[in-house]
Amino acid sequence: EDKVVQSPLSLVVHEGDTVTLNCSYEVTNFRSLLWYKQEKKAPTFLFMLTSSGIEKKSGRLSSILDKKELFSILNITATQTGDSAVYLCAEGPGNTPLVFGKGTRLSVIA
Amino acid sequence: KAGVTQTPRYLIKTRGQQVTLSCSPISGHRSVSWYQQTPGQGLQFLFEYFSETQRNKGNFPGRFSGRQFSNSRSEMNVSTLELGDSALYLCASSRSSYEQYFGPGTRLTVT
Numbered sequence: 001e002d003k004v005v006q007s008p009l010s011l012v013v014h015e016g017d018t019v020t021l022n023c024s025y026e027v028t029n030f031r032s033l034l035w036y037k038q039e040k041k042a043p044t045f046l047f048m049l050t051s052s053g054i055e056k057k058s059g060r061l062s063s064i065l066d067k068k069e070l071f072s073i074l075n076i077t078a079t080q081t082g083d084s085a086v087y088l089c090a091e092g093p094g095n096t097p098l099v100f101g102k103g104t105r106l107s108v109i110a
Numbered sequence: 111k112a113g114v115t116q117t118p119r120y121l122i123k124t125r126g127q128q129v130t131l132s133c134s135p136i137s138g139h140r141s142v143s144w145y146q147q148t149p150g151q152g153l154q155f156l157f158e159y160f161s162e163t164q165r166n167k168g169n170f171p172g173r174f175s176g177r178q179f180s181n182s183r184s185e186m187n188v189s190t191l192e193l194g195d196s197a198l199y200l201c202a203s204s205r206s207s208y209e210q211y212f213g214p215g216t217r218l219t220v221t
Contacts, residue, residue, distance in 0.1 A: 097166050098210065
């Protein structure tokens with residue numbers, strides 16, 4: 001059974017800190033690795049990674065994939081209270097649906 | 111461009127009742143997927159519809175069903191509600207099978 005595991009499950013940091021969120025996966029047929037941010041209801045898309053070692057960046061957020069070790073990390077630098085959210089990692093999609101991890105709840109305190 | 115819309119946003123039902131949730135995808139998106147999100151299990155896939163056909167189905171009992179209409183709008187139905195069905199139900203639409211856009215969800219509470 002395909003599996004995506006995220007760690008830590010929750011994290012509390014102070015504004016200005018840098019955080020690293022982890023996502024490991026065990027899947028039969030890897031397609032791509034996606035990161036989403038969920039603040040209140042709808043998860044919003046952050047990154048899709050398909051190639052190993054190529055960093056994707058968007059402002060203070062960046063992510064990289066290691067297909068040999070089967071994991072991805074999401075980095076957030078200079079965190080702000082607005083970064084507080086649940087960060088979801090998922091493998092897929094394609095002809096079969098996304099498989100989600102349980103998420104990392106990030107709380108950024110002023 | 112309008113996003114994915116879901117109705118209703120909140121719903122309270124009692125055990126044994128049935129419920130129908132609705133999802134309108136982004137215009138031009140033909141794929142609609144449904145997910146159940148609970149604190150313990152995270153986001154779990156229910157089913158995906160593409161051009162009115164169920165393309166994939168998750169590991170949920172037959173009480174959970176869905177359909178898609180010719181305008182790509184989708185509904186999911188849960189019959190004989192159980193307390194454990196209390197969850198946030200999210201739908202997501204996509205043009206192809208890649209980037210999925212999520213709706214705000216329907217929060218279902220079963221008492």
